[in-house]
Amino acid sequence: xxxxxxxxxxxxxxxxxxxxxxxxxxxxxxxxxxxxxxxxxxxxxxxxxxxxxxxxxxxxxxxxxxxxxxxxxxxxxxxxxxxxxxxxxxxxxxxxxxxxxxxxxxxxxxxxxxxxxxxxxxxxxxxxxxxxxxxxxxxxxxxxxxxxxxxxxxxxxxxxxxxxxxxxxxxxxxxxxxxxxxxxxxxxxxxxxxxxxxxxxxxxxxxxxxxxxxxxxxxxxx
Amino acid sequence: xxxxxxxxxxxxxxxxxxxxxxxxxxxxxxxxxxxxxxxxxxxxxxxxxxxxxxxxxxxxxxxxxxxxxxxxxxxxxxxxxxxxxxxxxxxxxxxxxxxxxxxxxxxxxxxxxxxxxxxxxxxxxxxxxxxxxxxxxxxxxxxxxxxxxxxxxxxxxxxxxxxxxxxxxxxxxxxxxxxxxxxxxxxxxxxxxxxxxxxxxxxxxxxxxxxxxxxxxxxxxxxxxxxxxxxxxxxxxxxxxxxxxxxxxxxxxxxxxxxxxxxxxxxxxxxxxxxxxxxxxxxxxxxxxxxxxxxxxxxxxxxxxxxxxxxxxxxxxxxxxxxxxxxxxxxxxxxxxxxxxxxxxxxxxxxxxxxxxxxxxxxxxxxxxxxxxxxxxxxxxxxxxxxx
Ligand SMILES: Nc1ncnc2c1ncn2[C@@H]1O[C@H](COP(=O)(O)OP(=O)(O)O)[C@@H](O)[C@H]1O
Ligand SMILES: [Mg+2]
Numbered sequence: 001x002x003x004x005x006x007x008x009x010x011x012x013x014x015x016x017x018x019x020x021x022x023x024x025x026x027x028x029x030x031x032x033x034x035x036x037x038x039x040x041x042x043x044x045x046x047x048x049x050x051x052x053x054x055x056x057x058x059x060x061x062x063x064x065x066x067x068x069x070x071x072x073x074x075x076x077x078x079x080x081x082x083x084x085x086x087x088x089x090x091x092x093x094x095x096x097x098x099x100x101x102x103x104x105x106x107x108x109x110x111x112x113x114x115x116x117x118x119x120x121x122x123x124x125x126x127x128x129x130x131x132x133x134x135x136x137x138x139x140x141x142x143x144x145x146x147x148x149x150x151x152x153x154x155x156x157x158x159x160x161x162x163x164x165x166x167x168x169x170x171x172x173x174x175x176x177x178x179x180x181x182x183x184x185x186x187x188x189x190x191x192x193x194x195x196x197x198x199x200x201x202x203x204x205x206x207x208x209x210x211x212x213x214x215x216x217x218x219x220x221x222x
Numbered sequence: 223x224x225x226x227x228x229x230x231x232x233x234x235x236x237x238x239x240x241x242x243x244x245x246x247x248x249x250x251x252x253x254x255x256x257x258x259x260x261x262x263x264x265x266x267x268x269x270x271x272x273x274x275x276x277x278x279x280x281x282x283x284x285x286x287x288x289x290x291x292x293x294x295x296x297x298x299x300x301x302x303x304x305x306x307x308x309x310x311x312x313x314x315x316x317x318x319x320x321x322x323x324x325x326x327x328x329x330x331x332x333x334x335x336x337x338x339x340x341x342x343x344x345x346x347x348x349x350x351x352x353x354x355x356x357x358x359x360x361x362x363x364x365x366x367x368x369x370x371x372x373x374x375x376x377x378x379x380x381x382x383x384x385x386x387x388x389x390x391x392x393x394x395x396x397x398x399x400x401x402x403x404x405x406x407x408x409x410x411x412x413x414x415x416x417x418x419x420x421x422x423x424x425x426x427x428x429x430x431x432x433x434x435x436x437x438x439x440x441x442x443x444x445x446x447x448x449x450x451x452x453x454x455x456x457x458x459x460x461x462x463x464x465x466x467x468x469x470x471x472x473x474x475x476x477x478x479x480x481x482x483x484x485x486x487x488x489x490x491x492x493x494x495x496x497x498x499x500x501x502x503x504x505x506x507x508x509x510x511x512x513x514x515x516x517x518x519x520x521x522x523x524x525x526x527x528x529x530x531x532x533x534x535x536x537x538x539x540x541x542x543x544x545x546x547x548x549x550x551x552x553x554x555x556x557x558x559x560x561x562x563x564x565x566x567x568x569x570x571x572x573x574x575x576x577x578x579x580x581x582x583x584x585x586x587x588x589x590x591x592x593x594x595x596x597x598x599x600x601x602x603x604x605x606x607x608x609x610x
Contacts, residue, residue: 084521
């Protein structure tokens, strides 16, 4: 059985009473351990689809079953708890909290767990080590380069040891060299740590790292 | 790291804005506490009045006197358990332009005064000494401290209502039973006044400014008052008998419009606290919409978000409130010092403290309410799309 089973989902937004369909009747499965790249032109619905899979938005119709859980059946709070256990999030603009140090940003998702502060410290240091930033723990986001910020964000995404990493244009705001580093890191997380990765990108070089590339156009998958 | 640390760091994100907000709340809380303290000080005389005492004075005005002969006649009325009497002396002590020399000087009957006013605490030794010398006087504890009066000191007063130079010797210092007792008065023997004025101006002897009556049963207040006033209705000096409370209210009621406006202003101040804090919290949450969306994405729930926003609001409110209360005491102290005899009893009441601090907490709660509601209701996806 596949890890993610998407069945007949569609998503529309409404502007006043006008329906704007964004995704139309999409079905596909993602097996465990997959590294999937979702490509497509701007406005084709990539972010929308990723958000639905990640459980931060709900489809208009259809169902999404992840690891045996139909996430459409979860209430707000249950869904939030589910996300904190299953999903790791990587955003285009890193979305670190500016008032927190790198260490504190990575520690953030662990505040929702029952771990002791000693255990949290071990987890955070381990995650920062994987992304190669253990020396920058006390730095604030504005003291880091874009590539470093994204690596902190990746550490934050993996610190809870989630099953799936979702990444929305993770290299979209980075120079070539930094982008290359981030892609290597994601590759390693997939091969070495067995994370299932779903990545939205329109950078062909980034997509090369993925094992499977799916294209989205005008709300339809090809 | 704990949630509290995030609240703290968020609060310090815009240091100047936070400091200004805290100062704003501090000033408002101080103003609220101070205004309420002034209003209480103003009303202190009234609330300190005993419920079993009545005052009989001339029906026309307090400046006209009553004959001493009324004393025994009134005492015979059923329901009256004790009677005392007193005269307002007036006079000038030292430099009249200095506020602190304006303390009340009252001629009283040493035999009965302290029985009717048990809240004026005087040791039995001092009370005996007060009765012994004709020109003895007792002064309030606060007045004695203010002027450095000690037992045996001579106090000279230049008379006005009662002409001449009057010399008094301090034989006692009374202590108020509680903070509502006026400790700034000077009391001396009525007989000293009566005897000396008799020598100077014949015919002014045997005059009493007012009588103080006590009744055993509060139910007797009304009938006793009627009996007394009926008894002297057709006499040369007709009387008006009222409860001590009514009597004291007649002094403050003239200023009731001012008191009312001060009270209204003190409530307006609560509104100001609310606006100052709301403004800050609304600005703070608006510029962090995306961060809250990220936190929600990571699994932080409604309760966490409310805790973060409410906590920050409360933190600012509490710090401002505490600072404001700390500032209220020296303000009230300075006020009491500036007008020692006009406002003999200036106390920052526990209720004032509770209300002032409560106002800050209330503002903290309300200021956080709407921003927190807005953020918890916000879609994560919309929040993430917000630029800023
Ligand atoms: N909250 C929203 N309200 C209205 N329209 C939206 C909303 N979110 C996305 N859209 C629209 O849906 C379409 C797909 O958006 P998105 O999934 O962000 O595309 P992509 O990530 O592929 O660029 C766009 O036309 C966008 O304007
Ligand atoms: Mg997008």
